[in-house]
Amino acid sequence: MNKSVWWAVARSEEVNSDKPINVNIGDDPIVLWRDHQGTARALEDRCPHRRAPLSLGCVLGNGMIQCGYHGWTYDGETGHLKDIPNLKSDAKFPKLYRAQAYQVVESGGFVRLCADTKATPIDAPSQSLPLSGSVDVALSHDQYLAALFDDPSLVISIRGVLFTPYLMSELAEVDGQLVLERSCKWAGPHWPSPFTSDFPITLRISTDPVTGESELLLRDDAFKPLLRARVAPVPAARGVTQVRWRAKLESQRSGLRAKLMGLGQPFSVLSSVDGAALRVLRPSASIHAAALRETMTNTQPAEAGVA
Numbered sequence: 194m195n196k197s198v199w200w201a202v203a204r205s206e207e208v209n210s211d212k213p214i215n216v217n218i219g220d221d222p223i224v225l226w227r228d229h230q231g232t233a234r235a236l237e238d239r240c241p242h243r244r245a246p247l248s249l250g251c252v253l254g255n256g257m258i259q260c261g262y263h264g265w266t267y268d269g270e271t272g273h274l275k276d277i278p279n280l281k282s283d284a285k286f287p288k289l290y291r292a293q294a295y296q297v298v299e300s301g302g303f304v305r306l307c308a309d310t311k312a313t314p315i316d317a318p319s320q321s322l323p324l325s326g327s328v329d330v331a332l333s334h335d336q337y338l339a340a341l342f343d344d345p346s347l348v349i350s351i352r353g354v355l356f357t358p359y360l361m362s363e364l365a366e367v368d369g370q371l372v373l374e375r376s377c378k379w380a381g382p383h384w385p386s387p388f389t390s391d392f393p394i395t396l397r398i399s400t401d402p403v404t405g406e407s408e409l410l411l412r413d414d415a416f417k418p419l420l421r422a423r424v425a426p427v428p429a430a431r432g433v434t435q436v437r438w439r440a441k442l443e444s445q446r447s448g449l450r451a452k453l454m455g456l457g458q459p460f461s462v463l464s465s466v467d468g469a470a471l472r473v474l475r476p477s478a479s480i481h482a483a484a485l486r487e488t489m490t491n492t493q494p495a496e497a498g499v500a
């Protein structure tokens with residue numbers, strides 16, 4: 194796992210000072226909470242004393258986190274041990290006892306972490322989109338991205354929209370992002386024929402080659418935005434991918450079907466994947482994406498396809 198990468202591990206509203214939460218980056222467990230000043234903090238989710246998860250502890254009034262097992266207390270900014278209950282007043286804390294601290298930034302409604310304390314701050318979008326959700330998906334991070342590139346319907350849902358297999362533009366590198374544009378059509382009957390060759394809407398997917406964080410833009414036939422979404426998949430333990438997302442339905446939408454998008458949940462990230470559809474899905478854009486990711490990141494190649 195690249196330690197200098199910034200991962201969107203939570204939505205801002207998931208992190209509070211009432212109860213710490215556990216997240217993962219790969220096999221690394223992390224505890225997240227807000228201190229008394231509202232700043233999000235992150236430490237390795239293992240107490241340096243006896244390895245109990247700090248996420249089972251509590252947040253104190255001074256913003257520090259206290260382990261629920263024996264009450265040792267840690268500072269969220271540095272990970273330093275600050276208090277041991279019932280210790281003699283002149284006793285010193287051994288330096289050995291220190292939890293790994295993560296850099297934390299908050300932007301665009303996401304809390305992002307980096308394990309490298311010297312990493313440069315991320316330049317992330319600041320606009321927060323009002324709709325949001327979090328799901329755990331039983332696919333690896335590479336498999337998840339491959340499914341998004343090859344058939345978005347396996348991992349996301351946009352109300353009233355069907356994703357076709359046809360690409361308006363092949364996947365390519367644009368300004369350091371993997372970008373493709375897929376033809377879409379409205380769901381439901383098409384009069385006078387149930388078949389249509391008219392694909393009036395398009396979905397543009399722009400993906401960071403390392404994190405897989407993707408910006409989705411659905412546009413109508415006049416290329417006016419209908420819906421925007423940001424999907425942030427993070428590799429977690431046991432091959433699971435934790436996905437946080439935010440979305441916004443544009444208020445100015447022309448046409449009946451576009452207007453109907455606002456009647457229910459317009460966007461969601463699916464928590465379970467249709468295994469039968471996934472098994473027979475032929476890798477297409479994901480093959481190109483894997484090759485580009487390898488070139489752009491100069492790291493190990495991503496898995497091609499989702500078979």
Ligand code: FES
Pocket residue numbers: 240241242243244245260261262263264265
């Ligand atoms: S295991 Fe955390 S204080 Fe003992």
